[in-house]
Amino acid sequence: MQQKPRAYEVQLAVIGSGLAGFAASIFALERGLSTAQVGNTGAVAYTTGYLDLLGYHPVTGQQMLHDPWQGLETLRRDEPGHPYALIRNDEIADAFHLFTRAVSDMGVNYSAPGENNLAALTPSGTFKPTLSVPLTMLPGVEAHRRAARTRIVDILGLKGFSAREVVANLQDSWPGLSAVTINFPGMESGSQVYPEVMARALQVPAERELFAQQLREVAGDAEYLGLPAIMGIHEPDAVHNDLERLSGLRLFEIPTMPPAVAGIRLREAFEQIFPERGLLLIPQQKVDRVTPEADGTTLRLKDSYGDVSIHAQAVILATGRFLSGGLEALRDGVREALLNLPVTQPEGREAWYRERYFDPRGHLVNRAGIEIDPQFRPLGRDGKPASKRLFAAGVILAHQDWIRQRCGAGIAIASAYKAVESAAAMLTRQT
Amino acid sequence: MSTRGHEAELFETDVLIIGGGVTGTGVMRDLALRGIRCLLIDRRDLNAGASGGNHGLLHSGGRYASADTETATECRQEGAILKRLAAECIDDCGGLFVAVEGDDIDYAERFPERCAAAGIPCEPLTPAAARELEPGLSDKAFAVYQVPDATVDPFRLTLENVNHAQQLSDSQYLPHTEVTDFEMDDHGAITATLCRNNRSGELRRIRASQVVNAGGAWAMEIARMAGCSDVSLIYSKGTLIISNIRLSDRVINRLRPPGDGDILVPGGTVSVLGTTSDNVESLERIRPTVDEVERNLAQGAMMMPRLDHTRFIRAFSGVRPLLQASGAGSDGRKASRGFTLFDHESQGLSNFATITGGKLTTFRLMAEKTGDLVAARLGVDTPCRTATEPLPSGDAIRWTEPGFAARYWYNRRDPKDMILCECEMVPQSAIDQIVEAAPGAEEKMSLEAIGLRSRVGKGSCQGSFCAIRVGSYLYERGVYDSPDGLRQMRNFVDGRFKGVRPVLWGEQMTQMELAEALHCGLMGLDKIGSNEPGSGE
Numbered sequence: 001m002q003q004k005p006r007a008y009e010v011q012l013a014v015i016g017s018g019l020a021g022f023a024a025s026i027f028a029l030e031r032g033l034s035t036a037q038v039g040n041t042g043a044v045a046y047t048t049g050y051l052d053l054l055g056y057h058p059v060t061g062q063q064m065l066h067d068p069w070q071g072l073e074t075l076r077r078d079e080p081g082h083p084y085a086l087i088r089n090d091e092i093a094d095a096f097h098l099f100t101r102a103v104s105d106m107g108v109n110y111s112a113p114g115e116n117n118l119a120a121l122t123p124s125g126t127f128k129p130t131l132s133v134p135l136t137m138l139p140g141v142e143a144h145r146r147a148a149r150t151r152i153v154d155i156l157g158l159k160g161f162s163a164r165e166v167v168a169n170l171q172d173s174w175p176g177l178s179a180v181t182i183n184f185p186g187m188e189s190g191s192q193v194y195p196e197v198m199a200r201a202l203q204v205p206a207e208r209e210l211f212a213q214q215l216r217e218v219a220g221d222a223e224y225l226g227l228p229a230i231m232g233i234h235e236p237d238a239v240h241n242d243l244e245r246l247s248g249l250r251l252f253e254i255p256t257m258p259p260a261v262a263g264i265r266l267r268e269a270f271e272q273i274f275p276e277r278g279l280l281l282i283p284q285q286k287v288d289r290v291t292p293e294a295d296g297t298t299l300r301l302k303d304s305y306g307d308v309s310i311h312a313q314a315v316i317l318a319t320g321r322f323l324s325g326g327l328e329a330l331r332d333g334v335r336e337a338l339l340n341l342p343v344t345q346p347e348g349r350e351a352w353y354r355e356r357y358f359d360p361r362g363h364l365v366n367r368a369g370i371e372i373d374p375q376f377r378p379l380g381r382d383g384k385p386a387s388k389r390l391f392a393a394g395v396i397l398a399h400q401d402w403i404r405q406r407c408g409a410g411i412a413i414a415s416a417y418k419a420v421e422s423a424a425a426m427l428t429r430q431t
Numbered sequence: 432m433s434t435r436g437h438e439a440e441l442f443e444t445d446v447l448i449i450g451g452g453v454t455g456t457g458v459m460r461d462l463a464l465r466g467i468r469c470l471l472i473d474r475r476d477l478n479a480g481a482s483g484g485n486h487g488l489l490h491s492g493g494r495y496a497s498a499d500t501e502t503a504t505e506c507r508q509e510g511a512i513l514k515r516l517a518a519e520c521i522d523d524c525g526g527l528f529v530a531v532e533g534d535d536i537d538y539a540e541r542f543p544e545r546c547a548a549a550g551i552p553c554e555p556l557t558p559a560a561a562r563e564l565e566p567g568l569s570d571k572a573f574a575v576y577q578v579p580d581a582t583v584d585p586f587r588l589t590l591e592n593v594n595h596a597q598q599l600s601d602s603q604y605l606p607h608t609e610v611t612d613f614e615m616d617d618h619g620a621i622t623a624t625l626c627r628n629n630r631s632g633e634l635r636r637i638r639a640s641q642v643v644n645a646g647g648a649w650a651m652e653i654a655r656m657a658g659c660s661d662v663s664l665i666y667s668k669g670t671l672i673i674s675n676i677r678l679s680d681r682v683i684n685r686l687r688p689p690g691d692g693d694i695l696v697p698g699g700t701v702s703v704l705g706t707t708s709d710n711v712e713s714l715e716r717i718r719p720t721v722d723e724v725e726r727n728l729a730q731g732a733m734m735m736p737r738l739d740h741t742r743f744i745r746a747f748s749g750v751r752p753l754l755q756a757s758g759a760g761s762d763g764r765k766a767s768r769g770f771t772l773f774d775h776e777s778q779g780l781s782n783f784a785t786i787t788g789g790k791l792t793t794f795r796l797m798a799e800k801t802g803d804l805v806a807a808r809l810g811v812d813t814p815c816r817t818a819t820e821p822l823p824s825g826d827a828i829r830w831t832e833p834g835f836a837a838r839y840w841y842n843r844r845d846p847k848d849m850i851l852c853e854c855e856m857v858p859q860s861a862i863d864q865i866v867e868a869a870p871g872a873e874e875k876m877s878l879e880a881i882g883l884r885s886r887v888g889k890g891s892c893q894g895s896f897c898a899i900r901v902g903s904y905l906y907e908r909g910v911y912d913s914p915d916g917l918r919q920m921r922n923f924v925d926g927r928f929k930g931v932r933p934v935l936w937g938e939q940m941t942q943m944e945l946a947e948a949l950h951c952g953l954m955g956l957d958k959i960g961s962n963e964p965g966s967g968e
């Protein structure tokens with residue numbers, strides 16, 4: 001089906017559909033900017049659902065940060081190039097609140113970002129320091145804090161999630177913890193089962209009744225049951241509440257290995273709700289070319305219906321790192337894939353990675369990325385902003401290590417907030 | 432065979448063999464076939480040394496024909512024996528020698544007559560005919576010869592050696608047992624070998640009538656512990672890289688004096704390019720570097736231009752123990768590839784022997800010579816049988832063969848038998864068999880040990896995902912029941928990283944980023960302790 005090229009005119013175009021891209025669209029719509037967003041789902045598909053602000057500082061620390069806000073103050077002093085050094089604590093807090101409220105409005109409820117990090121459970125029975133978690137996962141934090149009698153449930157045929165593994169790693173600090181395996185109703189053959197399939201099944205009330213009965217049967221004297229994340233895709237809180245009502249137990253989810261439902265929930269909620277709110281969303285596509293013009297910037301891409309062009313007054317680049325294609329690692333260096341912006345990087349491949357994988361300092365190549373000015377405008381080779389219309393957000397930014405510092409969502413959300421703020425200011429100046 | 436005293440665990444055997452490489456396991460099987468009971472030990476595990484870090488080329492002898500007719504002849508003879516007796520370890524794929532523009536024309540022209548001198552069949556091909564057989568060959572090739580090269584799976588070979596020996600006699604294999612010292616009597620006999628159990632840190636004392644040092648590159652160190660100064664080795668480090676696809680049907684050798692990146696060896700669904708050769712002073716901290724990868728690629732691409740656009744999944748290094756013959760100088764590539772058996776009688780010892788040098792291809796012959804000496808010393812006159820007795824295979828040792836797991840799984844089609852390693856299609860039942868019955872299987876077996884006995888961790892994900900799935904499965908089965916299981920996962924991916932690191936660009940880099948997000952971001956493996964004894968080097 002070949003149609004004539006479609007051309008759109010917007011104030012702001014967001015490139016990238018990761019957390020930074022979605023956060024940017026949320027903030028832009030709140031400001032009433034006409035906005036387009038293009039991008040395949042990136043790392044969102046892999047996320048645990050936890051929204052991290054800052055888990056460790058210094059990165060070599062063995063102790064997780066209890067107060068991440070205090071940690072941010074120290075981080076700015078120790079790492080003045082870090083993207084967080086360009087964003088104040090009150091701005092970050094505002095960004096988190098706006099973001100979690102918007103996502104909650106879309107049907108995926110999050111705990112309110114607070115003063116302290118939460119110790120959230122992982123599928124290996126370790127803890128992740130994070131700021132805000134989906135409400136379906138929050139009772140796990142509580143159960144652990146209270147060392148309540150809890151049973152971890154795994155499902156026959158679900159690979160990479162073992163209740164006994166969770167228990168083996170937590171039993172010393174959590175004596176009331178036990179493990180049990182159940183069959184998912186209708187999937188009893190013992191062959192492989194997938195979180196997404198189970199989550200979609202649990203959208204159906206009759207399935208929930210059968211499942212809740214299974215849970216009741218294996219609960220023993222446990223007050224809480226911890227399950228892999230499978231409690232629904234759309235409006236998971238409704239599924240969660242209903243299962244608690246039917247089983248008479250407190251239930252919580254633990255993230256699973258990717259592809260996991262937490263990310264699918266966010267993606268589907270965004271893709272459904274955003275267009276209703278006026279966002280021009282072109283999902284699952286990549287921008288091929290960006291052409292600066294006198295009166296704006298034109299993005300070009302192709303989708304299954306043909307050519308699309310988007311003419312925008314301002315552009316936010318939120319294309320992520322290697323996994324999402326924002327950065328490319330070639331044999332002779334790292335480059336920024338779309339605009340060929342200069343990338344700050346270690347000299348030569350031998351310096352990219354340290355000798356040991358788990359070197360607590362993290363790998364230097366993970367701190368490679370693009371440079372920005374305080375308005376979040378990427379810098380060109382001359383050290384000046386590449387364009388007055390171009391802004392950047394997310395983990396493509398240099399001088400941070402989101403994996404080791406546990407700050408992925410935080411950088412995405414906070415930098416998107418600042419990039420939108422600067423873009424809006426530029427647009428106001430222009431009119 | 433063992434009793435636990437209050438200070439050291441005690442073992443007694445007829446022959447102690449030090450070193451679980453292809454040579455040590457070959458000696459074990461050779462002696463077992465003569466009815467002699469042995470104990471094999473390795474400081475780490477089977478194939479932890481050069482036997483796990485080589486090219487897997489079963490040499491036709493062509494590579495040595497120009498410089499060393501004796502080694503070339505040995506390779507030809509031994510290659511033929513192994514093809515007959517260990518067919519399931521071998522892919523008899525054939526090989527080409529290829530000279531490209533810029534290579535020495537005289538050297539290329541003399542090749543057929545040098546092969547003839549060593550009895551190696553060698554057929555000339557026109558470059559056009561060769562490119563028909565191997566479309567990836569450079570169009571700058573000007574001389575091509577076909578020889579009977581083959582490839583061999585050294586993991587399968589050692590596992591089968593040990594398995595057979597254990598079946599034949601009550602011989603035993605002990606992993607992570609490192610020789611630290613010898614006790615001698617006044618008459619030049621070793622009375623006990625002292626070892627450290629690298630997993631528990633405990634002491635082991637082994638009493639044996641005869642001691643064989645098959646320590647490969649470590650043989651000089653071990654001989655010195657016994658007071659012998661007659662073993663003198665050069666350490667030549669070689670690095671190879673593995674592509675994620677098979678680039679040729681046959682072995683492709685560069686027809687010139689040996690240099691970097693001049694052999695491309697296919698293996699199952701991948702190819703291995705190598706090798707560099709650099710003398711090193713120490714055997715510690717051997718790891719492949721970015722520079723070595725680039726050197727291999729620069730040379731290799733002259734024969735096979737596709738190499739420049741290929742995805743590589745890992746690099747690895749091994750150290751060749753080269754015997755320092757007087758007058759050979761210190762060029763690793765020119766030193767002899769032959770082997771030597773030291774009886775150490777000149778050093779005043781009567782029950783100690785060292786076998787080192789040589790090739791994977793010639794391991795059987797090395798084991799035979801060693802077996803002859805040891806048997807004679809023990810007064811056993813049963814002759815060597817390894818040149819006629821086929822190597823039997825076993826259920827628990829089939830899993831190192833590329834593609835075997837997938838065939839096995841499709842034939843059984845049991846949906847309950849879930850695939851844990853998706854790159855290599857390794858199912859749960861494979862892990863069960865290995866944990867229960869593979870040579871060297873033990874309680875709370877490490878993921879590294881399972882990886883060695885299977886294809887787990889060998890595909891394009893390099894263990895990033897399967898280590899976690901296999902680990903979770905072992906928790907589920909109760910094999911792991913403490914945080915030690917997480918440390919196993921951590922150690923395994925840490926070990927694999929050493930080889931992935933120098934080939935991180937393009938898609939492999941993307942994969943690495945996802946892996947790190949999983950291992951650290953999701954599972955928190957970077958924040959758990961790993962300081963247990965024996966966590967690798």
Ligand SMILES: Cc1cc2nc3c(=O)[nH]c(=O)nc-3n(C[C@H](O)[C@H](O)[C@H](O)COP(=O)(O)OP(=O)(O)OC[C@H]3O[C@@H](n4cnc5c(N)ncnc54)[C@H](O)[C@@H]3O)c2cc1C
Binds near residue numbers: 043409
């Ligand atoms: C396994 C895993 C677990 C994680 N767990 C957590 C967690 O527990 N807590 C947490 O806070 N964070 C977590 N994250 C991180 C988080 O999901 C985000 O990846 C991170 O915050 C970065 O967001 P980003 O938007 O900058 O980049 P990405 O999420 O990488 O998004 C970049 C986007 O740009 C798109 N793109 C690239 N090039 C183009 C182009 N030319 N045209 C259009 N679009 C393009 C990509 O398709 C993608 O949609 C996890 C990530 C992974 C991989």
Ligand SMILES: Cc1cc2nc3c(=O)[nH]c(=O)nc-3n(C[C@H](O)[C@H](O)[C@H](O)COP(=O)(O)OP(=O)(O)OC[C@H]3O[C@@H](n4cnc5c(N)ncnc54)[C@H](O)[C@@H]3O)c2cc1C
Binds near residue numbers: 451486649
């Ligand atoms: C890069 C490279 C490529 C090669 N390619 C080929 C090829 O394609 N074809 C071919 O035929 N040959 C090849 N070779 C040669 C071949 O790999 C070796 O000759 C052969 O593997 C040597 O086996 P080994 O058992 O003697 O020694 P190793 O395999 O090195 O075994 C020695 C063992 O001793 C153990 N050990 C050391 N110290 C102690 C101690 N104190 N206590 C207990 N155990 C100890 C080690 O852990 C090790 O496992 C190659 C070699 C290299 C390095």
